[in-house]
Amino acid sequence: MIFELIPTTLRMATPLGFAALGGIYSERAGVINLALEGMMLIGAFGYVVGTQVSGSTWIGLLVGMSFGFLCALLxxxxxxxxxxxxxxxxxxxxxxxxxxxxxxxxTPEQVGGLPQWKFPFIGAYSFLVYLLPILVIVSHILLFKTPWGLRLCAAGESVEALATMSLSRTKWQYLGVLLSGVLAAVGGCFLASEVHYFTKGMTAGRGYLALAAVIFGNWRPLSGISACCLFGFATALELANRWEVPVQLLNSLPYIxxxxxxxxxxxRSRPPASLGKIDG
Amino acid sequence: MNIQKALASLLRDRTPQIKNLFVNYCLPPLLALSGFFLLCGIVLQIRRQSPLEFYSIIFVSAFSSLDDFGYVLFNATPLIFTGLAVAIAYKSGLFNIGCEGQLYVGAFAAAWIGIHLNLPGFLLIPLCIGSAVIAGAAWGAIPGFLKARYGAHEVINTIMMNFVAFALMNYLVTSVYQEPGQMIPQTPQIYEAAQLPRLASLFPILPPSNPLNLSFLFACGCAICCYIFLTYTRWGYELRLLGNAPDVAAYGGINPQTVTIWVMALSGAVAGLAGVAEVLGYRYRFLDNFSSGWGFTGIAVALLGRNNPFGILVAAVLFGLLNKVALDIEILLEIRRGLFLAGQGVLIIWLVCMEGVSRRKN
Known part of the structure; x- marks a missing residue:
């Protein structure tokens, strides 16, 4: 019964996971990123346009990522x-x-999906589904165990610490925001590659849901991805809809x-200390 | 002679003030708007469509007749309320991103009263408005309370409350209060006594088809009340002091927690009124997803109006005009409305960047 829901959960959680990971990088560097929604949308758009023009889904993915990058640059x-x-x-x-x-x-022309990898017992999913957990673990190590990550976090936590090492806050913040744009756009690409079309406003609040996952996961990659899985599971339950519970209740559960x-x-969810502070 | 002298001295003394007013309040929005239209022109030139035709249509679509201008004001009505709601919160240093949810909750509360109570108009209309105010205020006060009591950021909570409101409204309008025998997710019509008259019925210079209604005058009145409240009352002073100098406010005996809660409630209440304008003034029922992002456009309106109630009136009319023009352009030139939406985004970014730069200079 629960096992039937796993494929949907994974498909729902993956775009959220990429966007949430992006959100973590940006917010850890101290920049609030409410633009995840737009970055996902533009990523999905780039994927569809890139694939239509070039005929290759890889180029589509690349175009989507670069659109997300441009959005983040802005x-x-x-x-x-x-x-x-x-x-x-x-x-x-x-x-x-x-x-x-x-x-x-x-144009409402169907585009192909991203290559799927098939494993015994797990089934066939887009390769991004397998890439996400690897990225999450890498991000966790990168953010909390390497000097590089600690500096990025210092940009959002303690500007004085950065200043004593005479490092520029600007550089690390740029890095965080740009990474978030690319990652959120990958989430959007996944979304578009699953439905094969681009429709107006197709992200439908997923960027904000990813932001919720960032907070729910206390600005940490591993907990963030767990939150995404939980939210994805709620959506899967909602779609399966075998109970008497109103779907809208399941729908609003992640937000509540x-x-x-x-x-x-x-x-307790604690944001980075200098999050959103413009002058540190 | 004497009068001339007095006038001259008055003007001389006021020159720096007027200049200041112009540089700080009029110049950035004007620059942003001209940039917006320039950008639209460039995009059209790239697409090999005539920008001149586009500019002329803008004027024709908005000012060619009183009827057209009525539509502009009609479009502006909800934006006045949401703009004011955002500005009230912003003045005290809070962000209310939840206007969208608050206006839905307010709209539903007004519709609920309007459907269920069969009373004469002079009782029913205030009851509808009152219920919308209470509902909107409650929806706004929850993030305010969570911020004051637990320090949870109001931006996140207002966003979350938006989605909760969408889900709740969808549930109510599809499962409980849906109009019988209808597939559309909407409630039955409210009693006629609760329907606000159209201005066309009061001023026959407007054609009867024009949807401009009493809620527009109500919105203007609300802007004036907000101005008086913010400028001349004790509460308005507390609110502004908390926004400008939180330390001074605390030293002066203002409890930031209390102020945070009531400011968010007030902001939510004003946003709820935007829902009233739609339900009592135009649709006469609650329709799911009726707002086209007015709560978010309210942020742009407040920004363009420099958080001044009268500035917001002007800005809301401007955005009303843009929406009207966008619709006409879509029909006449087959340019999708998205261009105007994108332009709005660029305009907001431009304005906040200018604000950021001027903040750094100081």
Whole structure:
């Protein structure tokens, strides 16, 4: 019974997982990223357009990632160089991405999916599904066990620590935001490759859900991905819909849980100390 | 002679003030808007469509008749409310990203009263408005309380509350209060007594088909009230002080927790009024997903209006105009509305960047 839900859970959790991982990099570096939604959307758009033009899904993935990179570059330039309000910029990028993709909406021509890898007992999934756990573990080690990651975290935690090592906060913040854009765009590419089309506003709030997963997972990759799996499972339950529970309740469960965790009723979610602070 | 002298001295003394007002309040939005139209023109030139035709249609679509301008004001109505809601919260240093959810909750509360109570209009309309205010305020106060009591960031919580509101509204309107015999997720119509009259019925210069209604005047009144509240009352002062100098506010005996809760409630209440405008003024029922992102556009409106209630009025009319133009352009030139949405995004980013740069200079 539960096993039947695993494929859907994985398919739902993977795009969230990539975006959430992106969100972790950005927020660990101290930049609030509400633009995950827009970055995913533009990634999905890039995948479909790139694949349609070149005929290769690999090129599509690359185009999607570069679109996400450009989106992130815009966020980074605005928030880090021009010190714009991070929350407003993030929402503006979401509006921008929604607008551009509607304006230039690609022809409704079906595109191929990303290559699938088949394993005994597990089944056939897009290779991104297998890549995600590896990336999560690598990110965990990178962020918390290497000097590189500690410096990135210092950009969001303690600006003084960076300053004593005479390191530039700007550089690390740029790195975090740009990484987040590329990763969120990969999430969008996965989404588009699963449904084979691009439709207006197809991410439908998944970027915000990924953000919820970041908070739910206390800004840590391993817990973040667990949160994504939990949220994906809730969606799978909702789609299977064999119970008398209203689907809307399952639908809103991730958001309610995130609020509960953020308030500290169950466990405690603590953001990086200098998150969103413009001057440190 | 005397008057001339007085006038001259008045102007002389005010020159730096006027200049300051112009540089800080008018110049950035004007620059942003011209940039927006320039950008649209460039995009059209690239697509080999005539930018000149585009510019002329903008004027024709918005100002060619009173009817057209009525539509502009009609589009502006919900944006005035959401813009004010965002600005109230922003003035106290809080971000209310949850206007979208609050306006749905408010709209549903108003519709619920309007469907269930068969009372004369002078009782029913205030009851509908009151219920929307309470519902919106409650939806806003929850993130406010979580921020004040547990330190949970209000941005995240308002976003989460949005999605909870969407789900709740969807449930109510598809499972409990759906109009019988209808496939559309909407409630039955509210009683006629609760329906706000169209301005066309009061001022016959507008054609009867024009949807502009009393809620627009109500929105203007709300902006004036907000201005008076923020500028001249004790609470408004506390709110602004908390936003400008939280340390001073705490030293002055203002309890930041209490203020946070009521500011978010007030902001939610004003956002709820946007829902009232739609339900009592136009649709006469609650329809699922009726808002096209007004809560988020409210952020842009507040930003363009520099968080000043009168500035917000102007900005909301401008956005109302953009929405109207976008619709006409889509029909006449076959340019998708997304162009205007994208332009809105660029405009917001441009404005916050300018704000950020000026903050660094100071």
């Amino acid at each position: 966020h980074a330039v605005a928030t880090i160089t021009f010190r714009a309000e991070q929350i407003v910029t993030g929402i503006a990028i979401n509006i921008l991405a929604l607008g551009i993709t509607e304006f230039l909406v690609p 849980l995130t609020m509960v965790v953020l308030a500290g009723f169950v466990g």
